[in-house]
Amino acid sequence: MKRLCCLLLLLLFQLSLYAGQERYEVDTAFFHDDQQTHTxxxxQAQAFQPYRGQLRLGFTRGETWIRIQLKDLPASAAPDPGLSLVxxxxxxxLDKLDFYQQTFGNWTHQLGGELQLEKKNICIELQHCFEFNASNARNQFAYLKVQTTGVRIVRMDVMAPxxxxxxxxxxxxxxxxxxxxSVALLxxxxxxxFFERSRLLLVFCGFQTTVVLSxxxxxGALQEWWGVMLEVQPNTMTSLALVMRMAMTVLLAWAVVSDYKPSSTYHKWVAAVLMACGFNLLLVLSGYETEAGLVNYGLGFLIPYxxxxxxxxxxxxxSGRWIFTAGWLVFLLFIVLGFPYSFGYEDWRDQFKLVQTSGDLRLNGIPIGIVIFWLVATEKASRNRKKFLELQALKIQAAESKAHEDGLKERRDLIDMLTHELKTPLSTIKFAMASLKRTVLVQGESSDRMMHINASVERMDAMIEHVALSNKIERMEALGTEETVSALELMNVVMQEYRxxxxxxxxxxxxxxxxxxxxFLALIIENLVSNAVKYAQDGKVRISIQDEASNMTCFRISNRVADDHHPDEARLFERYYRHPSFQDSPGMGIGLSLVNSAAQKMGAHVHYQKIDQDVVFEVRFPR
Incomplete structure (x- = not known):
């Protein structure tokens, strides 16, 4: 990309205007006729104002008459009076040119300009040339009438054929x-x-198209080379090209800035300028090219700010804000120092060949292209660097996830091993307890102790079953196939557990x-009922099972608890969480975690709410 930018810079400085040739010196003066009433x-009776170099009158309407006279030259350098110069x-x-001169005492008239071209062998394409009689020296004057709707700048040279x-x-x-x-850059x-899909490059393609068009x-290439454009007025095409180039310049700058989240007011200003450019197009199409040129100049002065x-x-x-700012400062400098001219004397800018009009051939888009390609290259490098960092972060995250997964697998394997190993001695203890029960003949202290031991064994067995089941739920090993279960029959079975x-x-x-x-269904219902029975303040448990219109079966259970016994909603389904007031009660805080996990695995939804002093759980099962 750096080599490309250097090549474009070399191409930029390779472009130069045609070299100056030895020409005859002339005295020039002008008179501007706003009302277009003079013949x-x-x-010839009007007071002409002398000027040197280029005539610059800016955006003006009407006719401009230029009086031309060869300077008095020494006899050795004077041209042959019978020689026709150019x-x-x-x-x-320039739209319309009328050239008048005296030949053998009679006035002759020649036509020129884009709108009234008169082809002659003395003039090749892209120039306006007139036969100039060398006798128009000393006291003889020639007159050139200029009419144009663009910037009124006129340059003239008299030379040998x-x-x-x-x-x-x-x-x-x-x-x-x-x-x-310009075409090569396009x-x-x-x-x-085609290779780098970028909004900035897309807008630049549109901008460079307007540069080629302008x-x-x-x-005059549109009219000279492309016959299809002969039906369109040249001045209209020129004005349209200028307005479109201005609009694309604004849009190109917006494409650069908008990626960095500027103020919303900036977007509104850009939209307003684009609307003004649209209005300017309407002016051009309506025949007000001069007014459109003035508006375009005003926009050019406002846009850099x-x-x-x-x-x-x-x-x-x-990135590149200093280049962006410097570029617009240079653009503003061209607007202020370059065009349009409104002075009639020789300008110091001619000596340095600065850009003077918006039609200068050096405005071919290469400087902007260099900046755009640099920005695109910088953006791509930044994007690649960002992708590389994201990839590194993903690799680190994948490694951490794998380590976490390995830790979970190790924990699950440990739980499986512990539950298996604990079940074996518990089974032995339960078998021994059954034998001891048969040997106890009298009811008394020994029988009571036996019952306590048996209850503890059963509780330990239930806890181990819960832990093992929770582990299986996480691995999706305990789901089973779906069946249709009667709610009434299920609740009758559950109620048998309670006296x-x-x-x-x-x-x-x-x-x-x-x-x-x-x-899974039994696991959810049994745990919710068990919790409600365990924590109900008044011992009452309310259960409702209803069909819902949304193809759901709703199981609702509620019980009343003391004000200071309401659970922490944020940790309600957290494994091993228990309310501080119930730490001394039997249990591991795993029941609600099992309910939530089982519901998620089977597509059900668990919802908790607190209504006054009631704790309410709702589980909606899809049908």
């Missing part, structure tokens, strides 16, 4: 060089866009069923 006869007029975008061809070749070479560079940007319009301010309001670091059925208030809809894996 050749009446204009008057060459620039730029090519043999110099015209060489000068014309220089002009054509300059146009071809500028056009070839092709290069389209090629880059060079063609200003140089908007873009520099927008770059300063970005909320994320903007006081009057503690339960049941509300079971007729015919309601569960569609679930029986093992």
């Amino acid at each position: 050749l006869e009446s204009i 008057l060459r007029v620039d730029p090519y975008t 043999d110099q015209v061809f060489e000068s014309s070749i220089g002009v054509i070479k300059s146009v071809n060089t500028a056009l070839n560079l 092709v290069l940007s389209v090629t880059f866009l 060079i063609c319009a200003f140089s 908007i873009q520099i301010w927008g770059a300063r309001t970005v909320s994320t670091p903007m 006081e059925p009057e503690r339960f208030e049941l509300d079971i809809q007729d015919g309601v069923v569960f569609r679930a894996a029986p093992h």
Whole structure:
């Protein structure tokens, strides 16, 4: 990318305008007729204002008359009075030119300009040339009438016929060089866009297209080379190209700044400028090219301030902001120092060949292209670096996840081993307890102790079963197949575990069923009922099972607890969590964790809420 930028810079400085040739010196003066009322006869009586070099009148309407006279030359340098010289007029975008001169005492009239081209052998393409009689020296005047809707800048040279061809070749070479560079840059940007999909490159392709169009319009190539454009007024095409280039310049700058999150006011200003450009297009299409040129100049003066301010309001670091700001400062400098001219004397800028008009052939997009390609390359390098860091982070995260998974597997294997190893001695103890029960003949202290031991063994066995089951649920080893289970039958089985059925208030809809894996379903119902019985302050448990319209079966259980015994909702389904008030009670705090895990595995939803002093759990099973 660095080599490419260097190549573009070399190409930029390779472009130069045609070299100056030895020409005859002339005295020039002008008179501007706003009302367009003067004729050749009446204009000769007007007071002309002398000027040197280029005539610059800016955006003005009307007719401008230029009086031309060869300077008095020494006899050795004076041209042959019978020799026909050539008057060459620039730029090519001048609309209408009328050249009047006296030949043998009679006035002759020649036409020129984009709108009234009169082809002659003395003038090659992309120039306006007129036969100039050498007798127009000393006291003889020639007059050139200029009409144009663009920037009124007129350059004239008088030269010998043999110099015209060489000068014309220089002009054509300059146009071809500028056009070839701009087209090459457009092709290069389209090629880059094919490989590197970027909004910035896409907008730059549009911008460079308007650059090519504007060079063609200003140089006359559209009319000379592409016959299809002959139906469109040249000045209209030139004005359209300028307005579109201005709009694409704004859009290109927006594409650069918008990636860095500028102020919302910046976006509004950009939208307003684009709307103004749209209005400007309407002016051009309506025939107000001069007014459109003034608006375009005003926008060109305003836009740099908007873009520099927008770059300063970005909320994320903007790469290349100093280049962006410097570029717009240079653009502003061109606007202020370059065009349009409104002075009639020789300007110091001519000596340094600065960009003077928006139609300057050196405005071929290469400087902007260098900046855009550099920004795209920087953005791509930053994106690649970001992807590399993200990939490294993903690798670290994958390694941590694998280590965590290995730790979980080791824990599960340990739980499986412990539950298996603990079940064996518990089975032996239970078998021994059964034998001891048969040998006890009298009821008394020994029998009571036996019952306590048996209860402890049963509790330990249930805890081990819960831990083993929880481990299996995590591994999806205990799901089983779904079956249709009657809610009434299920609750009858669950109620048999409790000796006081009057503690339960049941509300079971007729015919309601569960569609679930029986093992998981029993696990959820039994744990919720067990918890409610264990923690109910008044000993009452309310159970409701109803069908819902959303193809769900809702199991609802509630019990009343003391104000200071309500669980922490954030930790309610956390494994091994128990309320501080119940730390001395039997249990491991694993029941609700099992309920939540089992419900998630089978697609059910567990919901907890507190209503006054009641703790309410709802489980919705899909049917």
